[in-house]
Amino acid sequence: MKKILCTLMALIGLNLASQAAVGDTTTVLAHNETKLQTYTSYDTVITFPSGTTPYQKIIMDFTLGKYDCGGSYNPATAGEGAGRSGWCSDWDYDLHIIVMTAAGDTIELGEVITPYANTTLPMFPWTWKRNYRYDVTDFYPILKNGATIRIFYAGWSGGFTGTTKFRFIEGTPPRNVLAVKSLWKSGNDGYAYGETISIDSQIVKRTVTPPAGTTAASVRTIISGHGFGNQAYCSEFCSKWYRLMINNQNVEQKSIWKPDCGYNQAYPQSGTWVYDRANWCPGEHVEPYVQSVPVAALSAPFTVDLDFQPYTNVGTTGNPGAWYKLSSAVIFYGTYNRQKDIGVEHIISPTTDANEYRNNPICGSPKIVVKNYGSETATSIKFEYGVEGGTLSTYTYTTNLAANASAEVNLPSLASLQTAAANSIFVVRVLSVNNATDENADNNVLKSSFVPSPEWTGGNFAIQLKTSGAVSGQQNRTDWKITNISTGAVVSSRNGTANATTYNDTITLPNGCYKLELDCSTLGAGLRNPYLISAAGSFIVRNLSTNLRITLDKNRDGLTSAYQGNLEGWMGSGFTQYFTVIGSTSVLKVENNINLNIYPNPTTDVLHIRVDGLGIQKGTLTLTNSIGASLYTAVMTGNDHKINTAEFPSGVYTLNYSSDKGNRVEKVVIRH
Structure with a gap:
């Protein structure tokens, strides 16, 4: 049974909550x-349930969409100046979802950054939507009765909903x-950083008193850095830290930095989306930091403060400001209500969820x-999983999952994922925890719709990697490898270590499931980037049985x-x-130049070396220093x-590798 409670229903006195049973929503x-049209607040007055009913979970879904601004705007000519038609959903703006209660509580629930979503990009039509989901169960003390929900939109142009x-x-x-107690909430313009009035003096130390029965507490902070017209490009493009101070003691230091914008799920975007930033990426939500208060501090009133890394802002432009938008709240908890309670929170793969686009589809x-919602540390979790309607598999996951902790679990491969029909349903459920029954069955099962991985027929393929030109004088290294999922072995690979160079390889694969990985993470620029790369590279896979190019959606082929x-x-x-090879009658065969794969690089204690390519029986390794002196020699068999x-x-x-098949040379960095 699903019920809808909206403002109109509340006004006419309809109380649906009283009619519900456990698990009802x-x-x-x-x-x-x-429509988010300009820099302002968008408020809606609503009525939450009265607070007389207990809730095991409260979810906030924020859906970002688009609308056509109309007028003279044309996405093909977006921009300012002569011949340009202005902006509409073209910029990365921060927006904040805030709850304000009649009692005076003001708490930020989430922050989202809009993507560079020009409508001429096929992945961002006017109908584009993306959902951002937040577990806000901990805010139940203030999510009651009448309240105002605010979207503060820090955008100077419209186009988003x-x-x-x-x-x-x-x-x-x-x-x-x-x-729940609010600690700090910056204004719309944030806390200035590196100025005469320090950010530490703006964020004033608070004293809080734990309620009776408190057994645990945490500080939840949402923070994002902005501004870059200064020498250090702070705060948007500089990595700084802050420390949570409890009773003047450093509890935990957090880096205000998000280092993986190049793995954005919504890509490419019509702007500088690959640049890493101060705890945010365009098109993503800002992940809150949750830091535990030491239990020893909970027996009496305690002080809480945030101390920031020292910094002096030196401007280089007419807009040199650096600032952080920040909100913090402290949450106090009682005892756990169950000992054994494992919840299946999310399916990363297989799924058609757009938030997991890079991780799907799979055949592995x-x-x-x-997440462990119980008080008892989970040492084993037994799962049942598979394609709904088919034979399900079981797997016991051995772990040491503490109370309130989360973990990613890789379940053993399923052959049925390779043969499932489009829009099949994947299901996973918890069968037991620590060899006993889970005390809460309501969060044990999760399902997802999925499509199978693409099929590559014939087994004979040609792979061409053309590396790009330099990026700001740096070598834009690009590597690829193919892994056999059933064996875990890398069956072919290539290290693209030279700029603007073409590498051609052919490979014959038996039937089965494989994973192709293209790695541009050294600089995160990709093979093409109009803001960073003047000479684009390319990556092309061709089926030699048909002489046709295989479309790689993740590479945005043909777009x-x-x-x-x-x-x-x-x-x-x-x-x-991921891809599945079908119709192959061959055994594995690789024909390519010698491929030397070394890792980790830089290294500290051990350097692993792998030479890919069948037919390589014997070779010699030589390691020399910067003046050419040989320090190590070995024969690889x-x-x-x-x-x-x-x-x-x-x-x-x-590092030099030589054999009767040829030579390869790689640079190795050793750091101690």
């Missing part, structure tokens, strides 16, 4: 595709939340996220934009593509070798 709709919806799922919560190992041009290869830090590098000083070395 009450939905409260606040904003409904509200916002929908805010709350779902109250009835039942006993993991633990009772005793109180399903991946899920679980163009009237605003940005060719989009192929503009994938940021790389991509992963197989494909794998290890060198103990602990005995060598830090520095840059040259």
